[in-house]
Amino acid sequence: MTTQQAPAIQVRGLEKSYKELRVLRGVDLTVARGSIFALLGSNGAGKTTAVKILSTLLKADAGTARVNGFDVATQAADVRESISLTGQFAAVDEILTGRENLVLVARLRHVGNPGKVADDLLERFSLTDAGGRKASTYSGGMRRRLDIAMSLVGNPPVIFLDEPTTGLDPQARIEVWQAVRELAARGTTVLLTTQYLDEAEQLADRIAILHEGRIIVNGTLAELKRLLPPAKVEYVEKQPTLEDVFLTLVGADGRNGHDRNAGTDA
């Protein structure tokens, strides 16, 4: 293997335009191995474009990007061996069952014993019971979990999650967060994009803010907070948020939530 010491992702001066529109205007970032890195930005900031270039779906106009030590432009096949992409929309085959989806990916990644790989991942993502059902019957959270499970087939060292919780309900969001934390705990590098500030705050070791095609800030949460004027002490009555109320009432543990969702969908 190449350079285990090299950063998982290294990007220098990345530029990309669609006709007149300059989406990326020189993006630099480095993601350390085994860390969770959040790329934060509003809609249209260029997050998806950056992820597509890193996952070899798009060619950059200028700049270099290396993933797992391989250049995305000249060593695309090696990059594809090293990564998994979970796009903005859960890319599962709705007509196949959950298990068939995992077996399909295992075959296409040429890993040994696809059936065993599928069963292990179903177990790990609490989908064993649902494994024999068509993915079209899954709830949003289950579908996203299956989607992420599909990304883990073959244990790629780098995972891209493009807006993994957009459109999910609060419980499903917590399920996905849990899955992402477990990933990082096993040493996988995760680059996730999000437009939710709390998501970056909850998950990321480092956060970069992509704005108008450039990284304007890059650091840990503590470093980012230091950029603002020092905290003032104010007395504020802490009311529960609606989310607190909702999660308390329905049970914040996502793993319980999924059974209930499954029941209503089946």
Place this chain on the structure above:
Amino acid sequence: MSKHFLGDTAVLLGRSLRHIARSPDTIITTVVMPIAFMLLFVYVFGGAINTGSDSYVTYLLPGILLITVASGIAYTAYRLFMDMKGGIFERFQSMPTARSSVLWAHVLTSLVANLISLAVVVLVALLMGFRSTAGVSAWLAVAGILILFTLALTWIAVIPGLTAKTMEGASAFSYPLIFLPFLSSAFVPTGTMPGPVRAFAEHQPVTSIVNAIRALFTQQPVGTDIWIALAWCAGILVVAYVLAMNTYRRRIS
């Protein structure tokens, strides 16, 4: 070519065939229109149409088979469009999988689905009195022409499948193809058509393909029709393949 091309294509073909097996309605909706045309023309208009042949259903079947394929490839475009839109296409492209396998699996699926539809339509025609004295080699020749025709139209279907913005857009291209046989020798001999229509009918691909298949079914000499038919099919196939591959490369680069 990637060393995994054949294996990956086989895996993805298995996936698409499973789609067809789980939603056989795509085959049913494909064959409904050609069968309806066949019933309408044989039992309503057929008595008043003088084709000079003994059995109108036998005269009609070659054109109906082409309509079946034209109707079937709308689903080829549809399946490809759904993969593009759903994100699974991008997932496949970001995996260490042979990149053109995704496209070839769709093309082969189209071939299999259309051959099933064609078999269903031939079966219905047999029930309606279609009879052929053609031997094995003539049937193989018919199958060969139909496979070539299906591949040519499939590669045309790939282009809207890759580029369409909406589901309707992905399948609308097939309507002109479905109606092309009406302006040919498929339903009536071209002899009675007025000059310009006749000139178009006699020089468009459907007429030569229909005439060649008809001659094979009735054990008549195929003459030059079969070569013109094969030339049309091969020509359309090559042009559509080049255009589709260019479109594909643009989409995945």
